[in-house]
Amino acid sequence: MxxxxxxxxxxxxxxxxxxxxxxxxxxxxxxxxxxxxxxxxVTPPGRSGDALALVESAxxxxxxxxxxxxxxxxxxxxxxxxxCEPLPESQRxxxxxxxxxxxSTENGAALFQMLQDEGVCIGVEDLPYNSAYATSRWxxxxxxxxxxxxxxxxxxTFLYPDVLAAILVHEATHIERAITRTSCYYADAxxxxxxxxxxxxxxVAHSAEAExxxxxxxxxxxxxxxxxxxxxxxxxxxYLQGPDAFLEFVREMRSDSREGDGIG
Ligand SMILES: [Zn+2]
Numbered sequence: 662m663x664x665x666x667x668x669x670x671x672x673x674x675x676x677x678x679x680x681x682x683x684x685x686x687x688x689x690x691x692x693x694x695x696x697x698x699x700x701x702x703v704t705p706p707g708r709s710g711d712a713l714a715l716v717e718s719a720x721x722x723x724x725x726x727x728x729x730x731x732x733x734x735x736x737x738x739x740x741x742x743x744x745c746e747p748l749p750e751s752q753r754x755x756x757x758x759x760x761x762x763x764x765s766t767e768n769g770a771a772l773f774q775m776l777q778d779e780g781v782c783i784g785v786e787d788l789p790y791n792s793a794y795a796t797s798r799w800x801x802x803x804x805x806x807x808x809x810x811x812x813x814x815x816x817x818t819f820l821y822p823d824v825l826a827a828i829l830v831h832e833a834t835h836i837e838r839a840i841t842r843t844s845c846y847y848a849d850a851x852x853x854x855x856x857x858x859x860x861x862x863x864x865v866a867h868s869a870e871a872e873x874x875x876x877x878x879x880x881x882x883x884x885x886x887x888x889x890x891x892x893x894x895x896x897x898x899x900y901l902q903g904p905d906a907f908l909e910f911v912r913e914m915r916s917d918s919r920e921g922d923g924i925g
Pocket of ligand 1: 831835862863866867
């Protein structure tokens with residue numbers, strides 16, 4: 662039984678349900694938005710017919726093989742990853758690889774530990790625009806355990822565990838800031854873009870993502886990155902130009918009117 666007087670631990674919830682009993686903060690997030698200005702992936706040579714899917718698959722595998730290997734060794738999570746619903750084996754393996762790489766850095770390991778400790782689940786969703794989003798939700802009965810991270814299906818692939826890991830770092834950063842009340846949202850210190858994106862919140866999450874990418878591949882980025890990993894290189898490059906350049910880069914990248922399509 663939940664007391665109607667129970668108070669959430671945060672003074673300014675973004676949204677409440679009709680009963681006012683839980684906090685719901687939906688970050689309209691894209692680690693690196695699919696199809697955005699960042700995405701300059703290589704497309705396969707023109708083909709048609711039944712073989713197209715197979716050709717694309719083979720092409721994707723070929724692209725992924727030419728890229729540089731991370732500097733850091735994967736650090737597999739020894740327990741069960743909390744998934745939001747049962748996933749096929751291929752997606753569970755993709756997440757296991759992504760989480761192992763996420764945990765290769767100190768910050769990534771701490772972030773993933775926090776997700777597991779708080780009971781935050783990881784799931785898959787078909788997203789029309791964003792590559793991922795995080796929902797942080799607190800209830801008196803379950804604490805933060807109803808929070809979740811959702812990754813677009815196309816990113817849950819064994820081909821690019823580095824990109825999946827970078828996205829997880831980004832989303833976990835949002836969750837951590839909600840839990841620790843350090844999000845600019847709580848201080849009323851966010852610039853809200855016309856499409857509803859909290860600019861400074863995204864700058865912090867993209868910064869964590871860029872720092873993770875640098876830890877994996879150095880300041881020169883990943884060599885021979887030709888697909889989604891190219892976008893992470895670009896994010897890293899702007900990050901290294903300094904705070905002002907990075908802020909403007911994130912503002913431009915995250916101002917698309919399609920942000921949040923299909924979410925919530
Ligand atoms: Zn974000």
